[in-house]
Amino acid sequence: MPPTRPRLRARYDRRRQAVVDACAHVFAERGYHATSVAVLLQATGLTAGGLYHYVAAKEDLLFLICEELMDPLLERAQAIAAADDPPELALRELVRAWLEHIEHHLDHMRVFQQERHVIEREPRWAQVREKRLAFEAIVDGVLERAGQFEDRRLALLALLGMVNYTPMWFRPGGRLSARAVADGYTDQLLAAYGRSAR
């Protein structure tokens, strides 16, 4: 149902992305379930029928938000993991990329966290879940090369916790830049587990 002719398709995709971003913002503020379609229409400037040109259901917006969040990050992480940087640098770059991505997708990230219990449990969200797992596997691999751990799994979970919590308090343009936060996290990990630690 999206247009097939390239020019129109491009315009359609552009518009849809704008719609998704606007909705991500509203969802981040009010919560997915607490946001009625009426509010989305106001936020996007569309009418009911208009919105449903871009998505078949409200839930699709959630899905597209997750895709916009995961896909570029996953790609970026793969590139970093594939490069041949020294392990500790690779970790640092990965965390930097991660937090810079979050900085530009704060709303998406907040929405993703909000609805995680759905995403983690429902079969139809398997795709998103798999991307998350793929990303975490990359982080784990980089971590493995960068440190020596009594319990690497716990270190990984600690890192995930720190980073995933960041959108709760991070404000772009605030005292801490995304890079400063990333380096703070990395430093903490390397101090505790880095091969040169102690």
Place this chain on the structure above:
Amino acid sequence: MPPTRPRLRARYDRRRQAVVDACAHVFAERGYHATSVAVLLQATGLTAGGLYHYVAAKEDLLFLICEELMDPLLERAQAIAAADDPPELALRELVRAWLEHIEHHLDHMRVFQQERHVIEREPRWAQVREKRLAFEAIVDGVLERAGQFEDRRLALLALLGMVNYTPMWFRPGGRLSARAVADGYTDQLLAAYGRSAR
């Protein structure tokens, strides 16, 4: 509207707590908004009228869940902060108490995280927000005494992130005990910031 005679009041409170816990479990699984009152009735074995003997509105359940989560933890944290333990031990004990509390309130904690965007934004949730802030202030105080930081706020936020993320993956009776997790987190902090670090 709750009974006033002590014996009856006690029974009422006991039953209400059971109701709240049952609802916390359902909310944790399905999300607050996605859980209809009909589902709560099934989960509690009550009828519509019955449930509304214990709470005036569905949202009250959310509030009671947060209270059950915050109140005992805050009390415990105050006691630890007030004791005269050496700073690093105080931190260790605080994190242990924290994670042991979470272990016994996994559902409550999951619900609290799920609905945080509501709690953080709406005026009527100020009470819960203040308790959270009070608790975090205590953690910050203990942290201050236990380490030396370039950026203590970031260290605090990192700790909050790690701990708050724990209910996403923690399984009681699993490989890692609550205490092991707590000590893992504490060790990481002390390795990075502890006065004896480096």
Place this chain on the structure above:
Amino acid sequence: MPPTRPRLRARYDRRRQAVVDACAHVFAERGYHATSVAVLLQATGLTAGGLYHYVAAKEDLLFLICEELMDPLLERAQAIAAADDPPELALRELVRAWLEHIEHHLDHMRVFQQERHVIEREPRWAQVREKRLAFEAIVDGVLERAGQFEDRRLALLALLGMVNYTPMWFRPGGRLSARAVADGYTDQLLAAYGRSAR
């Protein structure tokens, strides 16, 4: 979700039947699809929530209408086929019973005819379809004993056509009674195919 205690259940069933009958009337007048739930609410005096105590969906009304139409008729037909009447009398009595049933379920019958294309094609209507087939098998059996046919199937289909068309024009209390119509149809069949014909 209907009540389980006998007294309440009976009341529930009584009310539901009244609801179904009222809806059958509206559907007969305006068509199923052309009748909005709002119209049903007006016709039944219920509110939206009230109607949905008795049915889970608008389509359930269609199903219940078909059940109310088929079940008693099928039972009646089985009794007549099982009795030991002379064949030509059995046919006469069956057609009489049939038309008397239609006379008291004109709305139901009109609705059933209206939506037959759905009923005949969709898997979820198999139950209704099977009852129809069972009834027609009984008619066929009685027909077989009552006449001698070059093509009994065509005679059966002719009879079905005549009878099923009746609700299009029949008016209770009009010139023709249900019995008169029934006997007219039976006479025509026996004149053409009866063993004593010619």
Place this chain on the structure above:
Amino acid sequence: MPPTRPRLRARYDRRRQAVVDACAHVFAERGYHATSVAVLLQATGLTAGGLYHYVAAKEDLLFLICEELMDPLLERAQAIAAADDPPELALRELVRAWLEHIEHHLDHMRVFQQERHVIEREPRWAQVREKRLAFEAIVDGVLERAGQFEDRRLALLALLGMVNYTPMWFRPGGRLSARAVADGYTDQLLAAYGRSAR
């Protein structure tokens, strides 16, 4: 808005007929109301704008389907009634023509039956209703000449029932040809009411 130059007008009419026939088929399968314009676009290969070149509204399709069904049949019936054939032969020929027409307009006939309750009740469908009545008057006239009846109206209604029901089960190329069915119906009528009957 249709073209006025003869050549173009002819092409336009041809195309519109094809559109109407395609829509008749879809309506017959799924029901008029249950068929969205989107489905019609898929079935016809047109775009929204394209379809609305041939009809001003979805309902016009219904009207055109009825016209395509009634007009040639009415014409044919008038010719047969006007001819000077012996009465019983005239009846036979009329029923044959009728069923042969139905055979080639099964979809149209099914749609006409489906939506009869609309056609019979709504003022704006008077035109179609009148054609139906005109046709039935012709049938009645031929019937009158062909038989002697206790109740000719009931005989007419029986015949209408049989024939109108035929599209529910008739399959072209099946065991029974349209002519065989027609003759079966005629024979039954003549056996019961024919002047040479008894």
Place this chain on the structure above:
DNA sequence: TATGAATGAGCCTTCATTCAT
């Protein structure tokens, strides 16, 4: 007291139709 029928605003979504491009 405890029940569950009833409420009714609001939910998400559909779809026949129009019209700028």
Place this chain on the structure above:
DNA sequence: CATGAATGAAGGCTCATTCAT
């Protein structure tokens, strides 16, 4: 001419809550 994005009223349905019994 043809397209397909946009319209927006109306659709069927849900659900937290109340209150007569």
